[in-house]
Amino acid sequence: MNSMKKDSPKETHDSSLVEEARKTLAGAKDWFLEDVALMTAYWHDKMGYTEAWVDANWHYVLDEGHELVEEFDEKEDAALLWLINHVNNNPVPxxxxxxxxxxxxxxxxxxxxxxxxxxxxxxxxxxxxxxxxxxxxxxxxxxxxxxx
Structure with a gap:
């Protein structure tokens, strides 16, 4: 007696779903890797431009940087004072x-x-x-x- 088993329609359907899922995952992986490559290229270009600008204008950055740091320190001090006065409910500022x-x-x-x-x-x-x-x-x- 020849007992050859036929593939049931459910198994065929399941295997085609698995195959579709594999194709979808492969496509998603390729899409993700392409996006990562584009983002990496953009980042390198952007950083390269920024580094070139700083190299060309380093004297300007140094000159203006001191004033910006002093300005930032003043704002930071005022913010810290406000925070201490209000968070602690100090009776005297x-x-x-x-x-x-x-x-x-x-x-x-x-x-x-x-x-x-x-x-x-x-x-x-x-x-x-x-x-x-x-x-x-x-x-x-x-x-x-x-x-x-």
Missing amino acids: LEECHVVGTEVEPGNYRCMSCGHENVVETKQTLMPCEICHYGLMSTHEELTNKAS
């Missing part, structure tokens, strides 16, 4: 705090420890609090008004 030993303008400097109002008559180096000898003073208006 840091820009209105003064430390003993720094040069200050004439005015009223309230001690951050005991609240004593230290009066500075002329531009001079800030001295410690007359009462408690603490070294941090404030010119913040709200703090000065609350104590009055």
Whole structure:
């Protein structure tokens, strides 16, 4: 008896699906590799142009770079000050705090420890609090008004 097995239509259909999936994956791989090659070429061209521009204009970059760094430092300092003042909910903004030993303008400097109002008559180096000898003073208006 000859028992030859015929391929069922389901197996034929499954094998054609597998073959189609293989073709699709091969096509997707080729498409992806072509895109990667295009992106790589673009990147190299772009970087080559940028490097050539910097080589040709390095003196300009150096001259302008110092000013840009200083400008950036100022903006960074202002942003950091804002962040510290707002995140910590400081009662006195840091820009209105003064430390003993720094040069200050004439005015009223309230001690951050005991609240004593230290009066500075002329531009001079800030001295410690007359009462408690603490070294941090404030010119913040709200703090000065609350104590009055």
